[in-house]
Amino acid sequence: QVQLQESGPGLVNPSETLSLTCTVSGASISDYYWSWIRQPPGKGLEWIGWIGYSDYSVTTKSNPSLGSRVTMSLDTSKRQFSLNLASVTAADTAVYYCASSPEGSYGVGYWGQGTLVPVSS
């Protein structure tokens, strides 16, 4: 069973870059698609983007509403994938979840426990 654990800073200053890493166990990085999802306090879920191997190359897709602020990467040797969200504001304060696709399918199958990232000076 896929297990996921987010790690990152407890607080980010406005205008800086939010960086999170998700460590994967129980699965091969190359066999799934890996997603980032966030949830502002008291609000609904927002899809941030996904990264994965397609035709032997790494492919990423991100929420158009976040523009070019999102970058994602994979580190197969460390069994990790990462999210960078640039130029953050208070509106980016949220619980950030990493997730994986279901086996052999698309969407979200497994979730990390989530990590709260406040944006504040």
Add this chain to the structure above:
Amino acid sequence: QTVVTQEPSFSVSPGGTVTLTCGLSSGSVSTRNSPNWFQQTPGQAPRTLIYNTNGRSSGVPDRFSGSILGNKAALTITGAQADDESDYYCLLHLGSGIWMFGGGTKLTVL
């Protein structure tokens, strides 16, 4: 701008059946949108119930089922129990690798 629509709230009696829906502000939902459904209780990470329209995630009771009803994706809960009281979210593939969540449905069991 496409929006994924869900009922803001719904209620069901214990033992009853409820169907939550997930639509698109422009167009119909089909299996091509690969609907996913998630359950979330306060303070917890979401739990995947259904993927790819009607695939049940491991450990999910068969009281939960997914389908396409008319022009929407649907999540049906039969024999509702008290601990089904949660927020339910759908996720749709809009095309070109872009996904979007619905706003969520708060389900009350009373």
